[in-house]
Amino acid sequence: MDRRRFLKLSGFLTVSTVAGLLAGCGGDDATDTTVAVLPPDGKPTPAQALKFPQGIASGDPRADSIVLWTRAVPLGADAVASVPAAGDLPLRLIVTSDDMSALIGSSAVLGGKVLADVSLSAQAAWDHSVRHKLTGLNPATTYYYQFVSGETRSAVGRFKTAPAEHLDPGTLKFAFLSCQDWSINHWGGFDLLAAEDVDFVVHLGDYIYETVGEAFQAGAVEAMHAPLSLPDGPYKSGNSGARYANTLADYRALYKQYRSDPRLQQVHARFAMIAIWDDHEFSDDCWGDASTYDNGSYDKASGRGDNSHQTARRRGANQAWFEFMPADVPFDAAASGFQTIKLYRDFRFGSLMHLVMTDERLYRADHLIPEAAVGSSIGSRYLVPTAQLAAAEAQKFAAGTASGDPLAQVSVLGKTQREWWQSTLAGSKAAWKIWGNEVSLLRMRLDASKLAGVPAALRKEFVLNADQWDGFNAERKVLVGFLRQQKISDVVAITGDIHSFYAGVVYDDYATGAPGMVDLVTAGISSDSFYHYFYAAAQDPALAAAAPLVYTSEAGAEQLAIQMLSAAIAGAAGVSDLSDTAAVQAAVQGAIVAGKVSATAFQTTSGLAKTPINTFDDTVGGALGTTLAATMAALAGKSAAVATLSGLIRQQLAAVMGLPVASVPATEVLKRLNPFADQASGVAPVNNPWIAYTDTDAQGYAVVTLSAGELRAEFKKIARLDGHRAPAAPLLQTTRLQVPRGQVKVNRL
Ligand SMILES: [Fe+2]
Structure with a gap:
């Protein structure tokens, strides 16, 4: 059996087979753990100082194969620019299986028993990138590799082959x-x-x-x-x-x-x-x-x-x-x-x-x-x-x-x-x-x-x-x-x-x-x-009304509380079109003059934070408005608007439930601080119930x-x-x- 094998595919993916790795497969290859592979032109590999500015990589692990990658250019070349004038550059790939984990990422000499020593060529036509597929490997095995040219070496890399197809690896x-x-x-x-x-x-x-x-x-x-x-x-x-x-x-x-x-x-x-x-x-x-x-x-x-x-x-x-x-x-x-x-x-x-x-x-x-x-x-x-x-x-x-x-x-x-x-x-x-x-x-x-x-x-x-x-x-x-x-x-x-x-x-x-x-x-x-993109889009003044679907803040939550309070008062006063700002304002003024509500309930509280708070998670993968309601509720002690709105909701619930005001559960009030919730049931819409976890930011x-x-x-x-x-x-x-x-x-x- 020929121990020297070289295959060259179209493009520049070269392939070699590690002979004799499969323990117990018999034959004279069974004890031969080294394969020498000739370069494409059949000439021996001279020593030349190269560098590997993009490092090394391995990919597509299978039970018996891996693809190993590097890019090699002359020592003095620019790290990024292509160097076609350098021509094709010979180098070697060394693969071993002894534990060399301490060397990974360093350019120390890769030790251990050499399983493959492959001569390769970094070709100018492919921007001096090198890719080599090594086959004949053992399943579920960790290997180490390094590219070498003369006295210069790439970093040491590690890869693990996939488990054998019919076996259960456990995890x-x-x-x-x-x-x-x-x-x-x-x-x-x-x-x-x-x-x-x-x-x-x-x-x-x-x-x-x-x-x-x-x-x-x-x-x-x-x-x-x-x-x-x-x-x-x-x-x-x-x-x-x-x-x-x-x-x-x-x-x-x-x-x-x-x-x-x-x-x-x-x-x-x-x-x-x-x-x-x-x-x-x-x-x-x-x-x-x-x-x-x-x-x-x-x-x-x-x-x-x-x-x-x-x-x-x-x-x-x-x-x-x-x-x-x-x-x-x-x-x-x-x-x-x-x-x-x-x-x-x-x-x-x-x-x-x-x-x-x-x-x-x-x-x-x-x-x-x-x-x-x-x-x-x-x-x-x-x-x-x-x-x-x-x-x-x-x-x-x-x-x-x-x-x-x-x-x-x-x-x-x-x-x-x-x-x-x-x-x-x-x-x-x-x-x-x-x-x-x-x-x-x-x-x-x-x-x-x-x-x-x-x-x-x-x-x-x-x-x-x-x-x-x-x-x-x-x-x-x-x-x-x-x-x-x-x-x-x-x-x-x-x-x-x-x-x-x-x-x-x-x-x-x-x-x-x-x-x-x-x-x-x-x-x-x-x-x-994804959140950040929507946050940026929501800065458009034309979308201001939709911004709470994306973000809020302490100050923004208070603004919403003022709007909700105004809408509630206007609704009670018989205003049917709540988008009629003048009618809502008039109803609010009327309530203040009549002493039903304090004017301070419509004033903003100084010092509230404007730091954006993500409400987009609720919009995409939760119950809409949950974070808004929680942000609002946390302001109850310092915002007259929130305190007044909470009190109004509590009174309405007490009447509906037939309970004393003090006995209304805080959780029921919290649900109705949510501007998107159904005020009768307190239930907020869920856009995407199939999403179990969301973090949009x-x-x-x-x-x-x-x-x-x-x-x-x-x-x-x-x-x-x-x-x-x-x-x-x-x-x-x-x-x-x-x-x-x-x-x-x-x-x-
Ligand atoms: Fe992307």
Whole structure:
């Protein structure tokens, strides 16, 4: 048997097999633990001083293989700029299995028994990135690796192979993350993540952000992150403001700058990563090769809209992802069109877990309501009226049906991937089926139809974000319905994208159906939060009346108390239209003059804090107004308005309940301090009862521990920026959740 093997695939993924690792497999290879692999040109490897400015990485761990990655350039070269003149650079990859954990992340000489010593080439054509797939490894085994050239060495890395397919490993532990915007907040979370004891890490996308200087990147950032540069990146509009990656060189530059962060490098050195992309690896809220920066075009006659298709840009984004992520995926630069890469793939971790990773950007249809049809991303991708979305979906579903694939125009996955997803899950015998999903499956609606406090134009039902699965309800219905019909249980999605933590159950039909699976959503590791975007939008004076749906403050809660008190007095005085400010004011004046209420009850209390308090969690994943009512109640001792309103509510309740005023329970008063609650019952609306946990204002990541009986998840929330530095103690809060095996539910522990 030939012990020297070398395989070269298309593209630049090289493969070698470690011979003789499988104990007891017999034959003369069984005792041979070293393999020498010739470089592509067959020449011996000379010693040359190189450096590894983007560190090392491992990815796509399977029971018998791994992909190992680095980028090597001459010692004197710039860390980020491409250096085509350097030509192809030879280097070696050393893999050992003795415990070298003390050396991880350092460039000390990797010791231990050498299992593989592979000659490789960092090719200029691939920006000197190197990717090598090593096969023939043992399952559930920790290995160490290092790239070497002459006397220079990369950091030492570690990875663990997956358990053998038929065996139950007992437990598995992994972390998942998304949304690592370089340009805002801080990356202290990577220090925490590097210290975790996990088997591997799943990245759900937004590994890079394609823009520099975009509005959502305008907040404070740690000093350690210098402004990013793009070699070609044009301005999004005019000659100033945000710029975006437009060429292969731009996307490469972003990966090289992002990967220069030592904390991210330490995470890669310690754990194999299984990565998928989301939108920002190409373009914000993209679909296929279409960018949504402009409002696109819209054809009234056909009802079809479109965005600008940027095939060359998409191809560059695909290639850069392939060059810089340690993934075992096919890439074909010679293919025409924009689908040059296939990211969706699955992984088995013994009999305990089957991980299914989907690509929710490359095959996706346009957003159901094109931006140009409404003139803005608002109404198209964000805050989309549910009725309009359903009508657009029905129209596109009918058009698809006529063309042979009903979901063709309303799909995230595309037909081929959808059928692969279905057959993979139907065929899985694993205890847990984990779906590496990019955008949340949880319905996030805002039913503002009965909210008197918001402007009339907002008094309808919306979905908050139609770039998520909420915008593609028909396909979600098919997928979750498939799980239910096929009785495929213990399916849990792990999700990113939305820059907040959520946990909840996913329905095939949120109006009439039943839950079919669980969705666990992590906040971004650094990106600004979903709450923060809505907070910024609510600063628009035109939306002032809707602001309590997003945030309040002590002063804001008192203002609401004054409004509620005024409305109650005006109502008692017979004013039927409470939006008639003059009539309300007149009724209030009348009550003051008549001595029924003190004028001080309508005056603001000096010194109340204006610090924003998040009420958006209640709007998205709780009972609306709960935090508002609590904020108001806490002011009862110092605000005449709140004290008067509370007293009025107490009197009314006493009359209704037939109790003395003093006997009215405080909890009943508290419920009615909620401006959104039904005043008779005290019950507040719940927009999304399927969401069991919400934190809309967070950065962090999640850790999952699987066993036969349960899934445990920890949401690790990270502390804020400390001046211009990452906080010394990055962990702010850990939230513990449980999904019991055999049940579609999430428990908070
Ligand atoms: Fe993101």
